[in-house]
Ligand SMILES: Nc1ncnc2c1ncn2[C@@H]1O[C@H](COP(=O)(O)OP(=O)(O)OP(=O)(O)O)[C@@H](O)[C@H]1O
């Protein structure tokens with residue numbers, strides 16, 4: 430394992446020696462310096478992760494050195510060694526930017542503890558940074574996938590909302606269309622991105638607790654309120670409150686939200702003063718709010734306030750052009766998650782996905798792909814492991830007229846004749862489908878359709894009648 434590097438700077442030889450012995454025995458890599466000049470040199474060569482730095486040196490002031498080192502490497506952890514272990518020295522050391530301090534005379538075991546703890550803190554700080562970066566990455570524009578005109582419009586709206594600091598945004602769309610993703614994208618691309626994004630699912634919280642969650646309470650506001658509790662609006666100060674499933678918010682609470690929007694202030698439960706609030710509210714729902722307004726289950730005034738900047742997410746079935754990009758994206762993510770190396774979806778599988786209507790939208794697509802990828806042994810995702818619903822839809826579609834690419838290859842031989850599949854075939858069904866296709870191709874013109882099917886017009890008419898088929902378009906035999 431790599432050893433952590435520590436530089437000890439003290440003009441007392443004995444201090445340097447005893448500290449370095451102890452730290453080396455504890456598994457650290459240690460260097461010492463006894464003057465400011467030596468210290469600067471060692472800092473460059475040794476690149477310490479931590480410096481134990483005496484405040485008083487013969488040729489330099491530890492405080493100046495601290496500033497210098499932090500400027501060159503903001504991650505270096507500096508522990509000041511001060512003459513006295515009193516509160517003033519501690520406060521001074523921390524004020525000037527030290528990460529910790531040790532007072533003289535010191536207990537060697539205590540120093541070991543401080544050093545170890547500091548590395549632990551450093552590691553934690555790094556992890557927190559890493560996770561917040563990851564979290565942000567997760568909701569980046571790049572992760573909101575789609576290149577259909579409908580999605581391009583959505584990207585534009587997100588940009589406008591983020592850049593203009595629109596105070597209220599309403600995101601609409603069926604379940605699984607990405608409402609939450611849009612809400613996060615707005616927040617993390619706005620000037621508020623360093624402030625909290627706090628979400629609350631209005632449908633998941635019992636009505637009597639919702640007010641407490643949103644606005645908090647004062648101590649003693651009710652029997653169990655032993656401490657003051659800040660609500661979501663207060664905790665999100667400067668940032669964004671995401672009111673998910675706002676259609677499920679009780680009417681009484683709707684009135685209170687409207688008041689917050691209008692006055693930019695609210696009161697904790699049991700409180701006697703108004704608290705100013707600066708948050709962006711993003712509300713989302715999959716319900717038909719105008720219909721709810723008509724039924725008096727959603728307040729009209731709140732709806733109008735929310736509906737100024739609304740982002741309507743189209744269901745996936747209305748933007749199937751997004752499927753190739755979405756499937757590639759999920760394959761990439763799932764490869765990472767499961768250590769797989771699937772390269773893409775087979776053309777038949779993509780065809781299958783395009784025929785299905787995706788009532789659960791992108792969420793359903795992701796789940797279906799996850800399932801298929803777990804089962805798929807090869808490097809190309811085939812339709813074999815999609816659920817029955819998805820595969821059946823593709824075959825129903827095939828039976829209803831258009832032979833898919835796959836079907837064509839399998840059921841037509843090299844001379845262009847239909848091959849008898851192992852499970853047999855209904856001649857009537859095949860005849861009916863071919864007639865339907867011919868009529869469709871010639872816009873209902875029976876003469877042309879009959880000619881294409883190499884049968885007389887009378888035979889075609891007879892069959893149309895026999896199969897009880899609806900004829901489409903014109904029936905002009907004279908064209
Ligand atoms: N355009 C998209 N690109 C990539 N992933 C998406 C997209 N839309 C949705 N998803 C993914 O689909 C899943 C559902 O998205 P999200 O939770 O945002 O949907 P929702 O509209 O809030 O659904 P619900 O109404 O059920 O809460 C998530 O895993 C999300 O990452």
Ligand SMILES: [Mg+2]
Nearest residue numbers: 605608609673
């Ligand atoms: Mg959601």
